[in-house]
Amino acid sequence: MATILEDSKFDAQRELNIVGTNPVKHDGLDKVTGRAKFGADFFLPGMLFGCILRSPHAHAIIKSIDTSAAEALPGVKSVVTRDDFPDQPAGSAAGDMTRVAMAREKALFDGHPVAAVAATSEAVARRALKLIKVDYEVLPHVIDPVDAMKPGAPILHDHIRTKGLDEPNDNPTNVTERMVSKMGDIEKGFAAADFIVEREFDSKPMHQGYIEPQGCVAEYSKDGQVELWCSTQAPFVYRDRLSAVLKIDAAKINVQQSELGGGFGGKTGFYPEPIAIQLSKKATRPVKMVLSRGEVFRGTGPVSGTSYKIKMGCTKDGKITAAQGELIFQTGIFTGSMYFNAPNAMFTRYDLENVYIESFEVVSNRPKVNSFRAPCVPQIVFGVEGVIDELAKKIDMDPLDMRLKNAATEGYTTIYGETLGPIGFVETLEAAKASDHYKSPVPEGQGRGIGSGFWFNRGGETSTSMNIAPDGSVTIITGTADVAGSRISIAMMAAEELGIPVDKVRITMADTNSLGFNRVTAGSRTTYSVGMTVVDNARECISQFVRRAAEIWDVPEDAVVFENGECRPAGQNAGNFEPLSIADITKQTTMSHGAVTASTSMNVTGAGPGFGLHIVDVKVDEETGRTDVMRYTVVEDAGKAIHPLQVEGQYQGGAVQGIGWALNEEYVYGEDGRLQNASFLDYRMPVTSDVPMIDTVIVEVPNPLHPFGLRGVGEVPVVPTMAAIGNAIGNAIGIRPRSLPMSPPKLLELIDNADR
Amino acid sequence: MVKKAHVTTSVNGDEYEYLCEPGQTLVDVLRNELELTGTKEGCSTGDCGACSVMLEGELVCSCLVLAVETDGKSVETIEGMAKGDDLHPLQRNFLELNGLQCGICTPGVLIAAKALLERNPNPTETETRFWLAGNLCRCTGYDKIVRSVMAAAEEMRGA
Incomplete structure (x- = not known):
């Protein structure tokens, strides 16, 4: 059977009743009345409160940690340090993630967690933090990525060797990777230019700025099952990364997403969650952790700062002949900035033939950067569009006309190899x-x-289920987090497909035990990808409605059509039976055949x-x-x-x-x-x-x-x-x-x- | 351990009697002692406005008020804004005009907007923007928040 990715093409002639309208969001009522439950709004009986001790140093060896006085304080139920996390090799993915959560050999940035306490109240936990003695040997630090690249800069990790060099070497360095992206002949491109502009730019890290600090409740039960309630853009990714970092089977970790009070990329990776789990394991009680705003700034996010050069050339009549970039990305203390988005996107939208971009990613003593809308691209587009404006001025061309003259159209093959539709x-x-x-x-x-x-837009792994109740109303279960109201758009697409009012559809945000893997909500993928799977769900349910209507009428299936939310007899039977609504069918057949349901898991393409x-x-x-x-x-x-x-x-x-x-x-x-x-x-x-x-x-x-x-x-x-x-x-x-x-x-x- | 204080506060017209530490903030007590979690905490320093409530008819950040200060006083929170199933015109306009996205700032914004309309039933866009300048929102860009407040004001003037 062809999947929806192959047979569900856009139909310009289709009449739409719901798509394109503005119904009230289904999650809206709870949000205007204070009933919506966010990360910090969950409570369990016997719950403790966890707090984190953070490094005051940007770079320091942790020689020892003495937690005995904190443990002796009445009300303290558990204290964890690096010793309570499985050892994971430095430089591996799990090794970096575990060191983001809790410092191991060294504290690597101001605000790096070094210990945590769970106690009967937040006040007791905070008093206990003051009793923990950490013996630091302070090391020289480096904050600016350009400084971190210089000879003699403090080397922050022993294991980093620059990937992607023309001549590889074994020298320890802070430069994690060099990447060259090119198309055409850059020299020829500049030779064909009448005007060339070359400029240097820089940007500072900014924070995603979500108003809801990270908040979670973790419960580690005696049989090794972990329940985690948290504010996340990525319940399934959290589960799988927690599984890797804590060495627990993924099936034993159930992540339930709360309402998300803003993320913008900043809640694609965990911070207090693994600490809360380990505190709960040790205390044998549920543990709640909520970061303070200061901790959010010092310990989470931000986005990459940059230093870069842009050089572009154009002819007198405004055709861009060459575009070049040299980009340095600050990734914080660990690799993972997604800097490669920049060379792929910075010039993409223009019909360029000759492009050369050299990019570097550099570690420094700052928190590891996290995603933010179009990671690593806007701060570079700031320079690219400035140079284009300067070229337009040189040839006295309207800046919009300059962009029109160079606009990419269908059939253009991008620097990352995609031919645009x-x-x-x-x-x-x-x-x-x-x-x-x-x-x-x-x-x-x-x-x-x-x-x-420009942004690529994304698809990716998406699983949803649709359940039709006997009264014909519809539940959809999704596992790709709703970060700003995607639920209503998804319900609308399902309702359009099923021919029923959108109020007959409700969406439940699944926990990770309830569905197959869903990729993180990121890259503008959610409404697109989940829309695709729920349309697939709806079409499967419709085929079941048709089968059941044919049985009720005792006609062949191909003598039944589904239109506007009801099954009608077609062909020579047309008009012989009263149409059956979804509710008419499910009311009659759920007892005899079971519920009408559909489940779809796919890797959605075609964004x-x-x-x-x-x-x-x-x-x-x-x-x-x-x-x-x-x-x-x-x-x-x-x-x-x-x-x-x-x-x-x-x-x-x-x-x-x-x-x-x-x-x-x-x-x-x-x-x-x-x-x-x-x-x-x-x-x-x-x-x-x-x-x-x-x-x-x-x-x-x-x-x-x-x-x-x-x-x-x-x-x-x-x-x-x-x-x-x-x-x-x-x-x-x-x-x-x-x-x-x-x-x-x-x-x-x-x-x-x-x-x- | 510091001895807890015995406090009585009226919240949305209901009397609550509770014990709290002298240093506990009103937002902490509302959320963690009284389990009224509609009031949100975004910064604990009075900069984001997510914890906005009315105290004796005045708009305050409940993270900057100690719970013991509210003994014998009245507090209004988001939980008291709708009367049963009847939404306040602000709540209804926020829904219809999409004045919210993630919803974390929404309770505080609604409380602050209600305080504005009680003082000034006919605010200009500029007055609305300056009054709400203490309520951070990172999702909406404020456009639809301001439109929702002004639409509610118009509706309430007509009513």
């Missing part, structure tokens, strides 16, 4: 050009900028790439260096907006996260290697009064491989934001900033030193 980049650019915002004059005293961005263009007007106060965003428009291809308000929300949220990254957000370290701004007061995210309304234009160029034509929309909205704001500031003050964030002190310095 029907894509919506040209349509997106044309929609931007036709927008009120772009057509309006730039207000006096302001600057306007644009930026464009259509997404493209966006942002337009922004800014005003820069040249006395203070403060930038105000005055007007903002996001134009992006959604393929098909299943729930347009949800799609707009993705566009708007991505843009405002990017505004924070563009103007304020950064990790600030002192000479001592300690993080200096680990609070929302000192790490300033955008607040309501910082931003205007974010206008949106949803472009719909259907993805031909999806039954409803959709493309993921989670990543692209943040990709061009800092680029567009950088270009707008450049046009406002006459010099284009090249360092993120473009905070007031940096802009003042630019303005003061500018030769304008």
